[in-house]
Amino acid sequence: MKSKAAWCVLGVLATGCPDAEMAEASDETTGDDGAMVDPGLPGPGWTWRREITIDPGVLGQGLTDFPLLVRLDNSRIEYDATNAVVPDVRFYDGEIATALDFEVERWNPQGNSYFWVRIPALEDTDAARSFWIYYGNDAPPAAPASTAVWTDSFVGVWHMEEAAAGGVADSTGHGHDGVLDGGGAQLRVADPLGGALQIDASSSVLRVPADPSLFPGQSMTVEGWVNPARVDGTSRRAIVRMRDSFELRSISEDSGDPGTAQGAVWFQTSTERNVTASGPTAEGAWTYFAMTFDQASGDFTLYRDGAVDQTRDPPAEPMVDGGTDVEMGLEAYGLVDEVRVSSVARSAAWMSAQNLSMTDTLLTFGPAVPAPG
Numbered sequence: 001m002k003s004k005a006a007w008c009v010l011g012v013l014a015t016g017c018p019d020a021e022m023a024e025a026s027d028e029t030t031g032d033d034g035a036m037v038d039p040g041l042p043g044p045g046w047t048w049r050r051e052i053t054i055d056p057g058v059l060g061q062g063l064t065d066f067p068l069l070v071r072l073d074n075s076r077i078e079y080d081a082t083n084a085v086v087p088d089v090r091f092y093d094g095e096i097a098t099a100l101d102f103e104v105e106r107w108n109p110q111g112n113s114y115f116w117v118r119i120p121a122l123e124d125t126d127a128a129r130s131f132w133i134y135y136g137n138d139a140p141p142a143a144p145a146s147t148a149v150w151t152d153s154f155v156g157v158w159h160m161e162e163a164a165a166g167g168v169a170d171s172t173g174h175g176h177d178g179v180l181d182g183g184g185a186q187l188r189v190a191d192p193l194g195g196a197l198q199i200d201a202s203s204s205v206l207r208v209p210a211d212p213s214l215f216p217g218q219s220m221t222v223e224g225w226v227n228p229a230r231v232d233g234t235s236r237r238a239i240v241r242m243r244d245s246f247e248l249r250s251i252s253e254d255s256g257d258p259g260t261a262q263g264a265v266w267f268q269t270s271t272e273r274n275v276t277a278s279g280p281t282a283e284g285a286w287t288y289f290a291m292t293f294d295q296a297s298g299d300f301t302l303y304r305d306g307a308v309d310q311t312r313d314p315p316a317e318p319m320v321d322g323g324t325d326v327e328m329g330l331e332a333y334g335l336v337d338e339v340r341v342s343s344v345a346r347s348a349a350w351m352s353a354q355n356l357s358m359t360d361t362l363l364t365f366g367p368a369v370p371a372p373g
Contacts, residue, residue: 042092042099046371047081047136051094053128053364055356060124061349065151069193069357070102070133072113076365079109081136088140091117094130103146103171105159106194114194116171118149122353134371147173155216155341156208158328161195162187168197168206176214178206178328189335192286193225193358196337199329206336208326214242215321216343222263223290223303223351224339225358226250226332231259231283238330239289240339245322248291250281250332261309263291263302266320275302275312286335288355294345295319301348306355308348 052070070091082088087107091100105114122129150157150172157171158178168187170176180187182204189198197206208214216222224239228250241247244266252262252274261277281287290303293314300314329336338358346354356362 042090042097042132042134042373043141044373045137045139046134046373048078048368049132049134049371050076050368051130051132051366053130053366054119054122055362055364056128058349058353058356058362059122059129061122061353062347063122063350063353064120065153066119066122066350066353067149067357068117068119068362069360070115070117070363071360072115073111077113077133077135078368082109084109087113087135088137089115089133089135090137090140090143091115092132092134093120094132099141099144100131101144101146101148103149105161112194116149118151136371145173146171153342153344155214155343156326156339158206158339159194160187160197160206160337160339170208174213176208176211176326178208178326181205181207185329191225191227191335191337192360193337196225196227196335197329198335199332202331202333205330206328208328210323210325212323214326214341215245215323216341218295218318219293219343219345220246220319221290221292221342221344221346222246222248222340223288223354224248224328225286225288225337226281226334227286227336228281228283228332228334230333231281236262236330237332238327239332239336240326240328240341241330242322242326243324245320245324246291246293248289250287250289250334252276261287261289261302261304263293263300265293265300265314266322267315267317268320269317270315273300273312273314275300275310277302277304277309288358290346290351292345292351293319297345299345303348303351306352 101118103116107113154172156176158168162168168178185204186198189196236249237251239248247264249262252260259280261281263275288305292301301311302309328339
């Protein structure tokens with residue numbers, strides 16, 4: 001029996017085909033020498049595929065094992081050709097024709113779906129860097145382990161996507177799952193990244209029980225998105241923290257910097273040191289904050305929306321391992337999402353590319369074409 005894609009190519013179907021350009025597209029692409037080049041057959045049974053091109057501005061900056069957010073809607077995928085319950089979607093590298101690791105954060109054929117895809121390297125090439133999404137298959141190959149997206153440098157990754165009555169899984173597979181503590185918190189509140197943690201009370205928090213492996217060491221990145229419902233007062237609002245070790249705040253607790261984001265690190269003899277943002281945090285709007293610290297290089301940087309906001313020289317001594325729970329959303333009074341703790345200090349290029357990825361401005365989707373095979 002012919003697939004829906006085949007009938008579209010033959011002109012049999014008058015409706016249900018993405019567009020005429022797709023129906024007339026070849027199963028192959030043209031190489032530099034004019035010869036027809038097949039980008040690789042990922043197995044039989046696929047209906048459609050699309051080429052996804054990465055903005056060349058992020059290439060050649062040493063970014064490896066990069067988790068890329070792929071957001072799908074009905075303009076980027078033919079949902080009617082897919083499984084409504086289990087996503088029959090796979091990703092393949094556009095250059096070496098191998099399967100890419102991915103994690104499904106949300107599959108919603110009636111709206112937006114969210115996938116995290118690990119790109120092994122964003123190398124500097126003359127050609128545009130791209131990969132392929134294949135979809136529509138009654139018997140797709142086994143999906144890779146979703147934890148493979150998040151390499152060992154990630155201590156914990158929390159998407160805030162779980163059901164309201166449950167906790168939040170750590171996507172790394174390290175087992176650092178979070179539980180809601182307090183009555184003024186709920187999960188899966190709609191937001192641009194899928195689902196968010198909402199905090200409506202000062203005593204509410206998402207808590208990850210203390211574990212020695214939660215301490216990132218003397219090199220780290222902590223990051224997260226926040227949308228505060230209010231920025232009044234001077235009490236700190238923690239996006240994520242390990243008490244007496246590190247804290248990323250959407251609002252500073254310093255009276256001299258009210259309403260301003262801040263990163264904090266605790267040192268063995270100098271106690272707390274802060275790096276404070278250059279301006280106030282926006283109320284009622286999403287902002288991506290991150291803090292990097294590296295003892296060896298003296299890096300102590302606060303990022304806002306992927307760009308360096310402020311830097312400061314840390315003291316020449318180790319950061320303290322607080323040995324306490326990791327808490328997210330403490331006194332946040334608003335929404336918190338996509339919180340991560342890493343055991344490396346990410347580069348400025350990495351932070352910029354992550355912001356582009358999570359704001360859906362890094363990728364360009366080609367037209368749907370019938371899948372080969």
